Amino acid sequence: MKKHKKHTNLERRDNDIFAPNEIAILGSNCGVISDLVNQVSEKLSNYKLAYFDASHAKSLDSARDDTYQLSEYTFHHQGNVQITTSGTINKFQQRLNFSQYDYVFINGNHYQGAKQILILDKTKEASVLKRLEQLDRIQFVIKLKSETEFFPFLEEKYPHIRNLISYTIDEVDKIANHINNLIQEKIAPIKGLVLVGGKSTRMGKDKSELIYFGKPQKEVAKDLLQSNNLETSYSVQNSSEYVTEIHDTFLNLGPFGGICSAFQKDPNSAWFVLATDVPFVNDEIIQLLLQKRNSSKVATAIKGKNKEFVEPLITIYEPKAYPILLQYLAQGYSCPRKMLINSDVEIVEIDDSFIRNINTPEEFEIAKKEINSSSLRG
Known part of the structure; x- marks a missing residue:
């Protein structure tokens, strides 16, 4: 007996969670992440870039974990524009909002991304442990200090992590070049x-x-x-x-x-x-x-x-x-x-x-x- 299909099986755009091409940065405080995104974006000004973040104050209208004041930064040659909205996160709406961007940076302290950049910051070990399951596609590692070691639980969960490319936080050109390659990989045929x-x-x-x-x-x-x-x-x-x-x-x-x-x-x-x-x-x-x-x-x-x-x-x-x-x-x-x-x-x-x-x-x-x-x- 032929199974009834309720909906037409349409071909879909190859999206990540919130955008066609995204990367979450996590492992340090929000200020470090935001500064890094700003510096890298200046090096990649030929692309349309956005930053998906959330304010630290939850909406007063609801106590639900997925309701925030949202901040979307759009990067231009001259700087950036902040767009603030409020409401429950809806990945379908965000895909519409971000459909025009070549790359979307996500504050991984607030939202999960399909791909990740892990910042190694000793003061945020507990925060990384809390988000350990979200680190399934780490592209590269950034160390706040060159001598910073991987946390033991990271090596246990992801044994390959030592083989990943790593940079120090001040190697902005190298980080931007790596991200440029990630953008180029996904340019449509x-x-x-x-x-x-x-x-x-x-x-x-x-x-x-x-x-x-x-x-x-x-x-x-x-x-x-x-x-x-x-x-x-x-x-x-x-x-x-x-x-x-x-x-x-x-x-x-x-x-x-x-x-x-x-x-x-x-x-x-x-x-x-x-x-x-x-x-x-x-x-x-x-x-x-x-x-x-x-x-x-x-x-x-x-x-x-x-x-x-x-x-x-x-x-x-x-x-x-x-x-x-x-x-x-x-x-x-x-x-x-x-x-x-x-x-x-x-x-x-x-x-x-x-x-x-x-x-x-x-x-x-x-x-x-x-x-x-x-x-x-x-």
Whole structure:
């Protein structure tokens, strides 16, 4: 008998407890932890970083252990901003709050983190013993003094701990470099998405089937992405003969629905989205966008030098774009450009001629003649 499933088994973003990528720092007092986070964050200012902490005074409204005044510090190039809220800790809400950050530091004296940095501080031995079970993924150890020894109960519980890399508290550059490597390890891979099957009302026929280079443009676009080592799928409204396709699960939303459908299928990859009505986009443009990719931003997008706005369909969308797209959809908007215009996006400017949209039969004939008379693709 087939077992009844109450809920659809959706692919989920690879989250830690509170954030996509987090580390708890524990083993010393809160001031030492906060100072370390500030110093390290200055060295890693090219990333979006946050600090998840709690005030020492519990909320007066409740005596429950999981109710605190929460402090979330967002680190910028100039310093940090503190956001204070109150209420019961809800990991699902925190994942929404932290979905845009490359790395979240957690004060391990208050909250457990999926990964940990252990500070060895003799005065906090009892505190470490209390949290011993939370130290299951220590990344490295920091000693307040170089001669500080591991507590016997640590070696008994985690015999490998002596083999971990250790730093002294003043080796900020080395600590920051180690954390940089941890951030880099979790940067999303990129997959390709070629948008096909649009209405093509002005053209009068499917633009993805037009032939500029001896075969349908959708195949040319796919080849462009695949030749740059991107596993590439067609984004389609309905099933077709192609195996590598992603069917729209967000229906009747055009390209916006195609992008969201790709993220629903794989929310842990970035998606290089490419339209089929921009035949002058060549391998150099694809490589340029890949080279300029800024995974710390919501997206990396092409913009014509004389254009006002970015091109949403020649864009690398990072996993952090997915919840933002859904927020726009919840407000009744299904325009990917609107999301990009109002988000933190890396912009790559190129000559306008490379990103001309071909929308009518007349434009198609002109473009085809221009392509045939040039060596645009070598």
